Amino acid sequence: MTGTTPRPSERKLSEVTRHLVIPKGIETSQFPRVYKRLQDVGVSFDRWQQGFGQIALGCRESGTYAASIGGVVASIPRQVGKTYTVGNLIIGLCLEFPGLRVIWTSHHNRTTTNTFRSMQSMVRKKKVWPHVAAIRTANGEQEIVFANGSIIMFGAREQGFGRGMEAIDIEVFDEAQILGVKALEDMVPATNAAKHEHGGLVFFIGTPPRPTDDGESFTKKRKKALDGLTRHQVYVEISADPDTDPDDQSKFGTFNPSYPHRTPLESMLRMRENIPDEDAWRREAMGIWPDDEDQGPPTWQLVDEGQWDGLVDYPQRTGTIGVGLARVGAQWVIAGAQRTVDDRIHVEVGYARMASNPDMVDLIGRVDEAVEPCAIATDSRSPAAVLEPLMTTAGIELIKSTTNQAALMAQGFVDDAEDGLICHSGQPALRYAVEHGGKRVLPRKDWVVDADGDPGNAPLLAVVLARWALLTFESRAVGAAAAPAFERPTHTGGYVDSFDAMTVAF
Numbered sequence: 001m002t003g004t005t006p007r008p009s010e011r012k013l014s015e016v017t018r019h020l021v022i023p024k025g026i027e028t029s030q031f032p033r034v035y036k037r038l039q040d041v042g043v044s045f046d047r048w049q050q051g052f053g054q055i056a057l058g059c060r061e062s063g064t065y066a067a068s069i070g071g072v073v074a075s076i077p078r079q080v081g082k083t084y085t086v087g088n089l090i091i092g093l094c095l096e097f098p099g100l101r102v103i104w105t106s107h108h109n110r111t112t113t114n115t116f117r118s119m120q121s122m123v124r125k126k127k128v129w130p131h132v133a134a135i136r137t138a139n140g141e142q143e144i145v146f147a148n149g150s151i152i153m154f155g156a157r158e159q160g161f162g163r164g165m166e167a168i169d170i171e172v173f174d175e176a177q178i179l180g181v182k183a184l185e186d187m188v189p190a191t192n193a194a195k196h197e198h199g200g201l202v203f204f205i206g207t208p209p210r211p212t213d214d215g216e217s218f219t220k221k222r223k224k225a226l227d228g229l230t231r232h233q234v235y236v237e238i239s240a241d242p243d244t245d246p247d248d249q250s251k252f253g254t255f256n257p258s259y260p261h262r263t264p265l266e267s268m269l270r271m272r273e274n275i276p277d278e279d280a281w282r283r284e285a286m287g288i289w290p291d292d293e294d295q296g297p298p299t300w301q302l303v304d305e306g307q308w309d310g311l312v313d314y315p316q317r318t319g320t321i322g323v324g325l326a327r328v329g330a331q332w333v334i335a336g337a338q339r340t341v342d343d344r345i346h347v348e349v350g351y352a353r354m355a356s357n358p359d360m361v362d363l364i365g366r367v368d369e370a371v372e373p374c375a376i377a378t379d380s381r382s383p384a385a386v387l388e389p390l391m392t393t394a395g396i397e398l399i400k401s402t403t404n405q406a407a408l409m410a411q412g413f414v415d416d417a418e419d420g421l422i423c424h425s426g427q428p429a430l431r432y433a434v435e436h437g438g439k440r441v442l443p444r445k446d447w448v449v450d451a452d453g454d455p456g457n458a459p460l461l462a463v464v465l466a467r468w469a470l471l472t473f474e475s476r477a478v479g480a481a482a483a484p485a486f487e488r489p490t491h492t493g494g495y496v497d498s499f500d501a502m503t504v505a506f
Helices: 031-042 049-058 083-096 111-124 181-191 216-226 247-253 265-274 276-282 303-309 357-370 381-392 402-416 428-436 455-478
Strands: 019-023 072-073 101-106 132-136 143-146 151-156 168-171 201-206 231-238 319-329 331-339 345-353 372-377 399-401 423-426 438-441 447-450
Touching: 019 216, 031 049, 031 083, 049 083, 049 231, 072 216, 083 101, 083 111, 083 151, 083 168, 083 201, 101 111, 101 181, 111 132, 111 143, 111 151, 168 181, 181 201, 181 216, 201 216, 216 231, 276 331, 303 402, 303 428, 319 357, 319 381, 319 455, 331 357, 331 455, 345 428, 345 455, 357 372, 357 381, 372 381, 372 455, 399 402, 399 455, 402 423, 402 447, 402 455, 428 455, 447 455
Parallel strands: 072 201, 072 231, 101 151, 101 168, 168 201, 319 372, 345 423, 372 399
Antiparallel strands: 019 231, 132 143, 143 151, 319 331, 331 345, 438 447
């Protein structure tokens, strides 16, 4: 006898998700070895959970996680099993990779404590417990320490947990719908010095944000994935059709793949009784996001979309090169600006990814040697300014703009774009940044570019700085003019994964 409808536990990830975005270029996955470890200690996953693990731990040919830059983003309703799925995945990673360092953070202390208790129950199982060295709860610490040196540390973002940590291999942002820009800036750089052989990895798990939540970061990650602008991010969304009757029990399985075999009807009805507000039920239990037109801030605030797209060109270039250096969260970007033979300014992104501070200084040194004469600039308020001592030691000058200069360069960039005095090669990463970048108005009513904590906006900051460096310091450059780096650009795609200083796309 054959059937057309699989049992709930046998449904594939693609069959339980409304949206599923998988990075291209995945060649292998660490999930099979991690799941084998979990099975050895008595943990099993439904088929959709196995699919989630397979893509979350998917690796490119280089062996690094495909989602190492953009992270694993999951919008999953309540009572589906987020903590069970991601928690056991983390436990399996800790068992398989000795010395793995993980932090798990929620917005609220209450949520963190509940998650810690759930994870304690998971590791106290008969076959897992022999692999655990200690569970620490004293002096405000919440840690699970494994016998092989791996550790999971828990804490609440509202209490400042995670600031200043280094060499973290995996971060889990629970309650990602309440994830402020400051928390991202404080915590994501901790994975820059990850020791894990497959690179750092960040999980963002949550439900659609309430109107009062600081949910812009989570919302932007979703929008970027659905717009096809991600190359290094997994996006998983389990949600009901927006037209679904909230109380139609026959539809519960469409937004909860754990129903009814793991989450029984009684649990769903109990949750419904305690979430009587229909909007809250649609968000938290059904996973339904607001209409697209209601999501996020306005776009194209700085330059008109048609105007920006009309500036695409591949001109002959000559003279001094201005180099802009920016960092938003863990994302580093290097951009260049150079005069064209018809006296416009061509801007282009040459590098955009996560890297350690010493690696960035080494890279900048190679840029400095390859494109001399050049001027390298960043904003004095930017996290990128942290490189100055290392660059000074390496004999590289870093020019830092003041707030007044940042305001002048921002307005100047917009003016030049509107007047057709700038051109670019149509890179999607830069287009996204120009589309989503905004203004932060200063007390004197002038303004600077506002990245709003979105790493995707870092390319805009970098090209604005590069143009300013070129304009301000080209007359001071000495020596022969630099030849154009390319007859035509070789990087017109999105984020650039590597950087060859001898063929830099400036």
